[in-house]
Amino acid sequence: MFAKPYRKLLFFSLLLTGFIVIASLAQPFIIKVAIDSYIKMNDYQGMMYLGIIYFILIMVSSICTYFQNNTLQFTGQYVIYDFRQAVFKHFSVMQMDFFRKNPIGRLVTRITHDVEALNQLYSQVIVNLVKEVLILIGIIALMLYMSVKLTLICFLVIPIIAIVTFYFKRVLRDTQRKLRSILSSLLSYLAENLSGMSVIQLFARERKQLDRFNELNEEHYRAGMRQTVINSIFNPSIGLFGNISLALLVWYGGRSVVDETITFGTVYAFTHYVRQFFEPLRGLADRFNQIQAALASAERIFETLETKPTIVNPVQPKELPEKVKGDIVFNHVWFAYKNEEWVLKDVHFRINQGETVGIVGATGAGKSSIIQLINRFYDNQKGIISLDGINIKNVLLNDLRRHIGIIQQDAFIFSGTVFDNIRLNHNAVSNEEIIKAAKAVNIDSFFRMLPQGYNTMLGEEGTVLSAGQKQLLSFLRAMIADNDVLILDEATANIDTESEQAVQAALREMSKNRTTIIIAHRLSTIQQADKIIVLDKGRIVEMGNHQQLLKNQMVYYDLCQNQNKGKTLKI
């Protein structure tokens, strides 16, 4: 499927291969000519001409080799390229859940390592395979033509080879699969440990983590050895069969010559053919392992490509207006990450255009889950969520997300400059606007002090920010993105009071005429909200504004009281 666009290239290189094969076959022929026509005649001049012709042949063949190699391997690279594009593209449309379930290391290997193994299939296996199979067919035809009986005798071993191959194929495939899957767990483990290295070091747990790594490593080694042993038995066994075939030939052919049922010439020719026959067969056996490896990879890649994203664009999407009003309705929504373990139970509320809504509740109550439903990181199982009266499942994902800005609990920094990190893909935003926003939340002076100011690289390999600085940066992202709906999930948890005041002021400005949802444990941040939703174990237990909820003297009241007293801790 992926080789299709490159049929021409493959064909071209096959053509070149054909030429190279002919050139290499020409050598015995030239020797024959030399012997028959020149040496016997003592024709020095003719010999010289032959030499020149041979020289040209060498040159042309050498040049052909260059181009053949190039085309072939370039094709391999193009195929790899396409595969990588396809896999990455596939990843980019997969839903959140996919990334939560698959360790990063595994996804990374899928794109780098597995694809690389496929390369061999295209760049080496296919062409050689064709070559070898052609040679085999030619030899078989010749042998059959000369003596059917002798051919059959010599090929007595073929059924055994077939059985052996069949057996090894199964075993090899299994080991290849195992090898791949262990490698991918090994790498996932590695990736995770590298990311969390400081935690490992701080808990002085290097030893134990290394032990586990070595366990996996050892497992990988053993699987690799298993593969090696199998291969090392399988490959040379073809040579053994070749020799057995020769023995059969010697025994039967020799007797036939003595009996004078077969001519000496035929048997002599057969000794050559049998050897020539087993040569490419051995090559095939070598190829065999590569093919198995490539197939194991291909299997995994196609498996990946075939896992359909569960959160997809609707077939007949409705279009959201350029600017949405921001009416959000949760209509008896039920949601579970897994099976029927309901995280949100019958959540029912309405947020009107331009309202500011707070969501409070104990940790694990399901606040972040509500947010993840609004921009369809996950899909709810029951009930309907709508934006401006349109079921969000009926609009394009990007169309929906474009209107919703979320500041998450943990901020992720990309490797790129400060500007890049704040601007993301809003290319129309000028540097001045970013600086203005940064001033508004009191972080401008910090960015200016960085080695290259706003052009300092952040992220991996870049300058390290403190936790609060990261949060401010992700707040800036939302300010710049200027979405119609703004959602803050614990966006100020790691920010000091003074910066928070600045953030609150900015937020007040932003939330004017904009639907805003704020999740916070610090109730002070949401007491001004038009509506507060109190969540407990996935259910809405209370809803109303600050005053109303206090009057209720229920859960929210408790929370407030708690926040304002009971801090009699002696630290």
Place this chain on the structure above:
Amino acid sequence: MSKKPIFKEHFVLHKWSYLLGTILLTVSLVLQLFVPVLLKSFTDGLQNESIQVSDLWELSLWFVIVGLGAFLFRSSGRIYIFKMSRILERDLRSSLFSHWERLQTEYYQNQRIGNLMAHAVNDVNIMRQIVMQGYFQMVEAAVLISISVFMMASTIHFYLTLLVLLPLPGLTYIAYRFRSKIQTHSLKVQEAIGTLTSRVQEFCSGISVIKTYTQEEEERKKFTNDNQSNVEVNKQLIRANSLFTSLSQGIVGLSYLISIVFGSILVMKSTISLGDFVAFNTYLSLLIAPIENIGKVINLLQQGKAADNRIREVLSTEPTILDEEGIVPITAIRGNISLRNLSFKYQRGKESALKNINVTIPKGTSLAIVGKVGSGKSTLVNLLLRLYNPPKNSIFIDDHDIRDVPLRTLRESVAYVPQDNFLFSTSIKENIAFDPNPYQDEQVFHAARQAHVYQDISDLPDKFDTELGERGLSLSGGQRQRVSIARALIKPSPIIIFDDSLSAVDSKTETYILNTLRTQMKSRTSIIISHRISTIQEADQIIVLDKGEIVERGTHQSLLKQDGIYKKMFTQQTTEFTWPTLNGRKILIKKRRR
């Protein structure tokens, strides 16, 4: 890079195994060379009609014996040599991992995880192939070539052999010329893979931001770029490779040319017989494959060298945080901490992150740190944990300079809740019992109760055996934080550090945790960082950091009297909350004073 080439070291270490493998392989090759000899005696015998039926049996038997011998020796030789390659692979990965474990945080800040992974996957793979394909084929080629050459020279014509071998030094020359070219291209290819890996790695880590801000298209573009340049550098390497291959083939062809032209002249001059001429060319044709293989091997070796260098670069990075000379071999810490004129500047930083810090925290007391974002709070505790090296004579633990305290002892003595709650993708139980000492289930439960996360965990279907996703992302933010707290509380250590560790929990839970902590803290030295005064107001000492300096210090009461930053923080945090009474009259809730 002072270390010896990895492959060389490995080779020397396992020289006997290599020798054995080489011998086994050689024997099998030599045995296989008997096949033409046997065949010759068969065809000659048939031609002369001197062969008997009984001889045929024997001859057949010989074929089978030789075949079996060649098979056994080749199999075992191959297994032996390939085993070495697998050992090399395994040992390299293991030493990379254990070396990475010794490297400091600073190292990781200058590296991309994807790149490091590429070392462990691709570079190590190339190293393995050096042995698997390189060494194996080299032995094969060397044996076949030397036997053929020997046969040619000794049985046919010495000078002709020399003449034929004449172009071959050209091969060496070409190999030499291409050496650096292939090496540079290989390096670029290996780096490109690293970049690609990093790109995917970053994409997966940042997926939620990417999705939120619909960055997929952008990321695809970036990936396409990387993917394209990967193809580009690969093509360069391929071009260099192909040129090398075709040139070396041309040179081998020249040898043929010489053998044919001069060989026939010699025949014409009757120096050698026609039969010799044919035999000579047969031997020469035996050489094609091995000589071509040598070209490939040389190629591979260059790629291997690039990989070798890359790996050695990692392995020769010296850890900077380690037990230095003159450490005091203490195994326990009581918990007196004192910072004297501590100033610290990050390698990357333009300005000092901490300036002239002086604090003493006697055993069993508590220090609270407040301050603006980026004021150096985490930096201070990072230094206490020696994630970075503080200057000498600036941090003292039990009157020992922290740099003289064994790293292990230090870190075993501190229970630490970091600001970002990195969890591992193992079960919750294993995450809580992360401290390498053995813990009973009961202790895990106890720690979970103390961190007030027991109920949450018990509500999960698999309870404490629930497997977490990477980074623990299948838990809610507050749950993650509390598991991280439990992970610290399970350690019976004399020092405990909370870095903004109650930021993601609601106030009820916070109160609960603080209450249970109270008993714990009596006997421990504790350091608590927070932005909320409610969390820290009863600490024995409070310091306020601003731009790396202590600007205020005292207790809650004394700080309130100072009317500075702390006071301001306090008023902001308390007055921001309005509390209407039931009859609608608004009153201001003040903190309960003692």
